[in-house]
Amino acid sequence: MTTEAAQYHRDPSGRTLVEGIARVVRLDAGHALMEPEVSSGCKGCVSAGLCGAMSGGKEGALAKRRFTINNDRDLHVGERVVVGISETTLMKASWVAYAIPLFSMLIASVTADLWGKNDGITALAAIAGLGLGLLLARFRAGAMADKGELTPRYIRHATDGESCHTEQV
Amino acid sequence: MQNYLLLMVGAALVNNVVLVRFLGLCSFMGVTTKVDTAVGMGMATTFVLTVSSVLTWALETFLLVPTDLGYLRTVTFILVIAAVVQFTEMAVKRISPSLFQTLGIYLPLITTNCSVLGIPLLNVEHHHNFMQSMLYGFASAAGFSLILAVFAGLRERIALADVPRLFAGPPIGFVTASLLALAFMGFSGISAN
Numbered sequence: 455m456t457t458e459a460a461q462y463h464r465d466p467s468g469r470t471l472v473e474g475i476a477r478v479v480r481l482d483a484g485h486a487l488m489e490p491e492v493s494s495g496c497k498g499c500v501s502a503g504l505c506g507a508m509s510g511g512k513e514g515a516l517a518k519r520r521f522t523i524n525n526d527r528d529l530h531v532g533e534r535v536v537v538g539i540s541e542t543t544l545m546k547a548s549w550v551a552y553a554i555p556l557f558s559m560l561i562a563s564v565t566a567d568l569w570g571k572n573d574g575i576t577a578l579a580a581i582a583g584l585g586l587g588l589l590l591a592r593f594r595a596g597a598m599a600d601k602g603e604l605t606p607r608y609i610r611h612a613t614d615g616e617s618c619h620t621e622q623v
Numbered sequence: 624m625q626n627y628l629l630l631m632v633g634a635a636l637v638n639n640v641v642l643v644r645f646l647g648l649c650s651f652m653g654v655t656t657k658v659d660t661a662v663g664m665g666m667a668t669t670f671v672l673t674v675s676s677v678l679t680w681a682l683e684t685f686l687l688v689p690t691d692l693g694y695l696r697t698v699t700f701i702l703v704i705a706a707v708v709q710f711t712e713m714a715v716k717r718i719s720p721s722l723f724q725t726l727g728i729y730l731p732l733i734t735t736n737c738s739v740l741g742i743p744l745l746n747v748e749h750h751h752n753f754m755q756s757m758l759y760g761f762a763s764a765a766g767f768s769l770i771l772a773v774f775a776g777l778r779e780r781i782a783l784a785d786v787p788r789l790f791a792g793p794p795i796g797f798v799t800a801s802l803l804a805l806a807f808m809g810f811s812g813i814s815a816n
Contacts, residue, residue, distance in 0.1 A: 472659055519723075541659045548663045551715050552670040556761070559673070563757060568624070573684075573753040580677060580757065592718045 471538030475612050478533045479520065486525040488537065488606075489517065523608055534612040543603050550594045558587025627758055634759050635766035637811055640738045642804040647738030647767060652796060654732070654771065656782075661775035664732065665768025667711070669761065671733050672742055675700075675707045676760025679743035680753055700743050708734045738767060774800065 476488035523537060562583025566576045598604055640646050647668075654664045679700050687693055712730050716723040733739055742763045746756045777799055786795050 472657070544659050544663055548666040551718060552666040556670050556673055560761065563754065567754045576753050577681065588714060588718065595718045
């Protein structure tokens with residue numbers, strides 16, 4: 455890998471972007487529906503046959519991951535573009551989706567264990583904590599989506615043969 | 624409480640799932656090219672592994688042991704893990720479709736991660752109760768995430784280094800991982816658990 459390949463794109467506020475390649479599958483008023491490509495790393499994986507990203511349900515799995523971006527670059531159906539989302543957003547999204555429900559479940563069950571020392575009560579507290587955590591995560595994710603933080607942005611058109619893990623020199 | 628803390632330190636550092644037990648090496652090498660993807664994968668694994676540990680404990684305690692069906696343990700645990708991954712996918716999609724678009728990519732990888740099966744089986748072997756099972760699963764996954772993040776940071780630096788052509792890519796990755804595993808052997812003096 456060259457030093458050029460290690461240069462990352464940044465958004466207007468200077469945050470590093472995580473990139474991926476997606477194909478335009480449909481155009482709506484001012485928006486483009488994008489389908490992400492399977493990364494080249496997936497193609498070489500020995501578990502590809504078992505994995506939802508590459509198995510017989512590949513088309514369905516990719517269709518589930520479709521997303522929209524603003525079509526202010528006059529994109530056309532079939533074009534491949536590089537899209538990105540900021541690293542900070544990815545980290546925040548991970549915290550919201552996984553850490554909030556998980557810590558809520560742990561806190562509830564540790565509290566119940568200290569209080570009751572009974573596996574049944576602790577298990578019930580864990581379930582209640584998980585439910586509460588999922589509810590909190592939903593509110594927080596809704597706030598992030600309303601601000602548009604979770605929407606990937608257009609970076610540039612992909613070059614021929616370029617894939618997720620293709621280093622550009 | 625002190626027992627729980629010792630159990631967690633033992634699971635996360637002393638018996639680290641990647642560097643001591645050598646489980647989950649596929650995703651360890653596959654998703655550690657960048658720190659942010661490693662953290663995303665680590666958090667998804669932590670959630671799935673903790674919930675799987677809890678559910679497999681319930682399955683073992685209330686179904687497999689009373690009905691003397693211990694020989695079905697591995698098969699049923701695999702089913703439970705696949706179900707938890709599906710549940711997580713549905714839950715994240717329900718919480719926020721945008722969040723699912725951002726993070727959904729890591730979830731199918733967890734189904735084929737052997738550490739997610741290995742930890743519930745170790746819970747049974749160690750005869751852990753509910754709380755111990757949950758904390759052991761959580762701490763093991765936290766150790767897994769820690770190693771993913773540390774190794775991703777190292778690989779980002781290696782990517783900028785002048786590595787001989789024959790060692791470039793996975794070979795230098797494995798050499799680095801073995802040095803990291805040697806460093807983690809130092810923790811084995813802390814606790815016998």
